[in-house]
Amino acid sequence: MSVFIYAYCKRLINEGGTYSYDTSDWRKYILSARAHNISKVDGKYQNRHDYQPEEDLEYSREPMANRWVSNDDCDFGEGWYNEGFGDEAGKAERNVEQYRALAFIKNKYWILFDVFTPKDEASHQYDTYFHFNTDKFEKIGNSVMSDDEGANIAIIPLRSDAKVDVISGQKEPELQGWIPVWTKEGYVYNPVATPTFSYTEPGQSVSAYILYPLKPGEKNSVKSVRTKGNTIEVRFANGEKDVITYSVEGKQLKTLDFKSKNKQFSILK
16 A cells, blocks of 8 residues: 655655565564555554464455556556554554555646545544655645755645644654665665654545655645545646546545646546
């Protein structure tokens, strides 16, 4: 369920990477869910280590039913996570299922959707992490933009109630906001800005993010993002706007439509 974002010859959203096969905290960090661009539920990360007995594991022996769309207008993919959230050394609670879909509007930006479906009607806290490839960033309202040489990326949450925090080079209470890199002299531990978007809601909830890549030297041209029901309106500094409409059925997106000044198409019908 983790994602990478690459544009303009640069990886803009990264993750923990690789590390030596040892028992160090750094090895544990890069293997953990928190070193990836994922969500946690009620303060607990994905915990796929709490496996069932080997004989009860379910293997995919044929292509899964996940939808994949690729054409001249867009790319779209989706997936589910239902293997539980819990402490890294504890038992996972399978009380919330996460659906994630990523749509790339060519050649403009990505839209990331998360649908959380709990088994109860209680309020749950959802925290979604993104790892920049730099420790330099700019925060404007509840949006965050990397601020490095070369290409950059702006992350714009579409929920007005989402609170944002940026972690970088944290060691306590747990490692977060790092990317270890191997050099001839050994590993170098580079701090990276890690925007975290959080909100609390009962029942099924939907959150979405605009991931807008910026050319070297380009300023963020997204002027505003407004949501009303299942309609998203993205306005740009040049006066143009995009309108995205979607619907959710069950535990996934049912429809996803895009309309701009020059294009109109359905990603999902």
